[in-house]
Amino acid sequence: MIMLSEMNPGEQGIVSKIDAQGELKQRLFSLGLRKGSQIKMKASSIAKSTLEVEVGSTLLALRYEEAKMIQVKRV
Amino acid sequence: MTEKIDAILIHKVFGIPIFVVLMWSLFQLTFELGSIPMEWIDMFFVALGVYIKTIFGEGALGSLLADGALSGVGAVVMFLPNIVILFLGIALLETTGYMARVAFLLDGFFHRFGLHGKSFIPLVTGFGCSVPAYMSARTLKNNKDRLITLFIIGFMSCGAKLPVYVLFVGAFFPKEQAGNVLFLIYIAGALVGLLAAKFLKLFVFKGVDEPFVMEMPKYRLPSLKLIWHTVVIKAILYLQKAGTFILAASMLIWFASNYPKYPEIEAAYAQKIELAQSDEAKVSLENEQAKVLLEKSFLAMIGKSTEGLFAPIGLDWKMTVALESGLAAKEVVVSTLGVLYALGAEVDEESEGLLEVIQKEIPFASAVSFIIFVMFYLPCMAASIVFAKESGSYKYLVYLFVFTTLIAWGLSFIGYRIALYM
Numbered sequence: 001m002i003m004l005s006e007m008n009p010g011e012q013g014i015v016s017k018i019d020a021q022g023e024l025k026q027r028l029f030s031l032g033l034r035k036g037s038q039i040k041m042k043a044s045s046i047a048k049s050t051l052e053v054e055v056g057s058t059l060l061a062l063r064y065e066e067a068k069m070i071q072v073k074r075v
Numbered sequence: 076m077t078e079k080i081d082a083i084l085i086h087k088v089f090g091i092p093i094f095v096v097l098m099w100s101l102f103q104l105t106f107e108l109g110s111i112p113m114e115w116i117d118m119f120f121v122a123l124g125v126y127i128k129t130i131f132g133e134g135a136l137g138s139l140l141a142d143g144a145l146s147g148v149g150a151v152v153m154f155l156p157n158i159v160i161l162f163l164g165i166a167l168l169e170t171t172g173y174m175a176r177v178a179f180l181l182d183g184f185f186h187r188f189g190l191h192g193k194s195f196i197p198l199v200t201g202f203g204c205s206v207p208a209y210m211s212a213r214t215l216k217n218n219k220d221r222l223i224t225l226f227i228i229g230f231m232s233c234g235a236k237l238p239v240y241v242l243f244v245g246a247f248f249p250k251e252q253a254g255n256v257l258f259l260i261y262i263a264g265a266l267v268g269l270l271a272a273k274f275l276k277l278f279v280f281k282g283v284d285e286p287f288v289m290e291m292p293k294y295r296l297p298s299l300k301l302i303w304h305t306v307v308i309k310a311i312l313y314l315q316k317a318g319t320f321i322l323a324a325s326m327l328i329w330f331a332s333n334y335p336k337y338p339e340i341e342a343a344y345a346q347k348i349e350l351a352q353s354d355e356a357k358v359s360l361e362n363e364q365a366k367v368l369l370e371k372s373f374l375a376m377i378g379k380s381t382e383g384l385f386a387p388i389g390l391d392w393k394m395t396v397a398l399e400s401g402l403a404a405k406e407v408v409v410s411t412l413g414v415l416y417a418l419g420a421e422v423d424e425e426s427e428g429l430l431e432v433i434q435k436e437i438p439f440a441s442a443v444s445f446i447i448f449v450m451f452y453l454p455c456m457a458a459s460i461v462f463a464k465e466s467g468s469y470k471y472l473v474y475l476f477v478f479t480t481l482i483a484w485g486l487s488f489i490g491y492r493i494a495l496y497m
Contacts, residue, residue: 024286031290042078043085049183050192052085052291059077059291061179063186066286 002074004053005067007041013072015039020069028070032056039072077293084173090180098199101164109157116156120149139329147325147404152317155310157234161203162309165196165211166302172292182287188269189276191215192287194224198268201231202261205458206316207309209465217285223275225466229454229479230268232261235405239449242409246434247442264450271482320457324403328411331373340367374400374411388448388487389441389495398448404455440494444487451483 001016015037020028028034032055042052042059051067053060084090124141131137168174174196182192193214201208208228215221232240244256344364351357369375378396385395393412401408413429433442453459453476463472 024288027286027288031288043081044087045085045090045180045183046087047183049186050179050287052081052179059293061175061182061287061289061291063182063287066288 001071003068004039004041004070004072005048005051005064007072007074009041009043011074012038012040013074015070016073017071018069019071020066024066024069028066031060032058033060033070080294081176081291085176085179090176094177094180097168101161104160104164109160112156113153116153117149120145120152124149135333138333139326143326143329144322146410147328147407148317148322152314155313158204158207158313159306159310161200162207163302163306165200166305167297170295170297170301172294175289175291178289179291186284186287188273189223190269190272191217191220191224191285192289194220197224197228198231198265201228201233204233204235205229205231205454206461209458209461212465215285219280219282220285222466222471223272223280225462225471226275226475226478227268227272229458229475230264230271230451232264232450233405233454233458235455236449238406238409239401240446242412242430242433243442243446246430246437247439260446260450267451267482267486271478316457320460321404324407324456328374328400328403328407331377332369332411334373335371337368337371340364340371388444388484389438389491390445390448391441394437394441394445398445398452401449402453402456404457405449408449439497440491443494444491447487447490448483451479451486453479 002013004013004015007013015033015035018025018028018033018035033039037055040054042054044051048064050061050063053062053067084093086093124145127141127145128137131140168177177195178192181195185192185194194212196214197208197212200211205228208231209225212221212224212228215224240257240260244253244260248256341364344360344367348357348360348364351360374396375392377399378392381399382392382395385391385398390398397408397411400411412433437445454462459472459475462475463469466472466475
């Protein structure tokens, strides 16, 4: 088990737990990021401050802080 | 496909440089390409002004229409080509899906200053004109993030401030340094803007950051119809502003600088001009008359009544009133200075005469103070009204006034004192 924030570009995994509350959880859910979703790390910006991930067929951008709330099981 | 483009455009190292070059090209295009039809529009309005004077005469009505309404509206309509090109470029970047990538690239940097990645679109637009910049801040969903962005947009020097900078930098700095000083003015404005954002985030609009979770749209070819539609709407709105607000403001400034009338003084000068030997003497008498009348106009009364507030930062009543008329539109600052230094109203930033007069009559330290004040004080009236609408309350416009005036005054004071010792 690792956090999404620790994944390197190219790595894949399955979301096992989301630590977010309220609005953020809703937002992630509506974008397809929930327990059990397939996730792939695509790219990160300088100093890993923002990350690009692929969930299903959609591309998402999120901050390092948000990625720290998402637990992933490597595949 | 999207993957391949992303490998280049959001590249860790090249991503930001590519973005900077794209924006630089957009601005080059805006100013270079925009300046061609600009000259035609300028010529058209000048010709129209002459024509109007032949119909309505040289009297008050002709002067109000030609020198007041038309020159004011013309100065604004002139920038329509620039506005259209800028919006065309921004619409292209938006509809292709590139803007989302830039927000991704810049979020880390902006976040440190309490701004959101999406703030960059309004801030960049602010270098063109604050009005569309305030409107484009709507893309920020979080109210506090949006307010912080709205508050600092004015620090990105808009196109209308350029004539002021060109005039003063040209008058007080050697030619080979002028370009660098100009560049420094823009960078310094943006930098103070970022620091101000940090301050607002820490002390005023506190609160939890809006999470940055955003869908990255797939790249797609822009729809011509959609882009055409966006640009046309922007152009119509801009012309509407010129035809309503700028029209009213120009006539007001014209009135304030031409009234009250003093028939005795005018009669005395008319006699002198009649008797003058050469054309040169006539022109200098006409200029002198304008100066004397101006000293007694409403505009001068306003300037002199607030002179005391600006004395500590080294500005006299003329510079004060130029700043105050700039509240209507920043373009007015230069033409007001031209009138005030008795060279007639037809002065633009390239006229040698005004440059030399300013060099002689304004001390270096006061000029520095003036430039700094223009960089940071309240945006023009049109922009202020849009600001109030976009922020949701006129209460915020009062805050903006206090906030920008304090920063402008404080930094001018520092700049003035330092320049005095130079």
